[in-house]
Amino acid sequence: MEGHHHHEHHHGDESALADLLDLDAEVLGPFLDELTAWVGEQADRTPRTVADLGAGTGTGTLALARRFPAADIVAVDRSPLMLDRLRAAARGQGLGERVRLLQTDLDAALPPLGAPDLVWAAASLHHVEDPARLLREVHAALPPGGLLAVVEMDGMPRLLSDEAGAALEARCREALAGSGPDPYPDWGPVLAAAGFEVAARRDFPVEVRPAPPGAVRYARAVLSGYRSRLAGHLAAADLAALDRLLSADSPESLRHRELVVRGTRTAWAARRPAPGGARVLPAGPIRWDA
Known part of the structure; x- marks a missing residue:
């Protein structure tokens, strides 16, 4: 979500996406602290310089700045609009x-x-056209023992707590999955091919209930995204149900629904190995945290 593919977006979309990223921060902010703590545990040193690739409006950047108060943070993004928001x-947080x-x-x-x-x-x-190439470049930029954290989310968060709403969202997610490439591959083998040693992989289930105040706007953004992208892929009854959820005056409007924010983020921690295997791996297989 923090990144996006540039061939599909013009400026209006970009500012809408920036709004969604800021909402994402509002709705899922506390979860990020858990994730950056986990990344800190994987690092074998306190980072002095941290780079955030595809920083978007800076939710991750600022969480990293808070987690590592002695570090300088470099935020990389192709969008001047996103970077203005980040600045x-x-x-505003005194981290300028x-x-x-x-x-x-990053495609260049x-x-x-x-x-x-x-x-x-x-x-x-x-969102990068050639992730394998970028990962080799990241590997070369890191010192031996340096850490790369890759985070992905399993599609858009689920927001409707009632049974019919949850089933509708499941059909939307399924239709989206069927209408395009998978949102992301299993990065483990790709990281290994680029020379990294994958130290850990962990799924972080996210559940925010009761949903925070921004959740209604967030749900509206997510569901209107489904409505516009799935017009030709969903049953008429489902499209009508989305319209009622998105309408301001329907009794079934989002404003009257109990919302919850649920999803899963998957994180990989990968190291550039120290030369001569100076870093001792524990005996036995690597433990994959579930």
């Missing part, structure tokens, strides 16, 4: 001095990041 948010913005297209090449100890790519890697 304002960083200043520690966050450096880099406007660049990885920019000089200033020797990061930790690279973070949340919901951005699957």
Whole structure:
């Protein structure tokens, strides 16, 4: 979600996407603290420089800045609009001095990041045209023992708590999955092929209930996205149900529904191995946290 593919968006879409990312922060912010804590546990040193690839409006950037108060953060995104939002948010949190913005297209090449100890790519890697190439470049930019954290989400969060609503959302998600490529591959083998040692993989179930105040706007953004993208793929009754949810004056409107925010984020922690295997791996198989 933090990243997006640039061939599909013009400016109006981009500002709508920025709004959605800011809402994402509002709705899922507390979860990010859990995720950055986990990443900190995987790192074998306190990072001095952290790079956020595909930073969007900076939810992850600012969570990393809070988690690692001694680190400088480099936020990379191709969108000036996103970076403007990020700059304002960083200043608002008193983090402006520690966050450096880099406007660049990751499809072109990885920019000089200033020797990061930790690279973070949340919901951005699957938007890159050649992820394998980018991962090799990240591997080269990290010092031996340096860490890369890749985070993905299993599609849009689920928001309706009643049975009929949940079933409607499930059909929307299924139709979306059928109408395009998978949202992301299993990055484990891709990371290994780029020279990384995958240290851990973990699923983070996200459940926010009661839903925070921003959830109605968030649900409206998600469901109107389904409505516009699935017009030709859903049964008429489902499209009508979405219209009622999105309408301001229907008794079935989102405003009158009990909402909950549920989803899963998957994170991979991968290391650039130290030369000569200086880093000792535990005996036995790697434990994959479920």
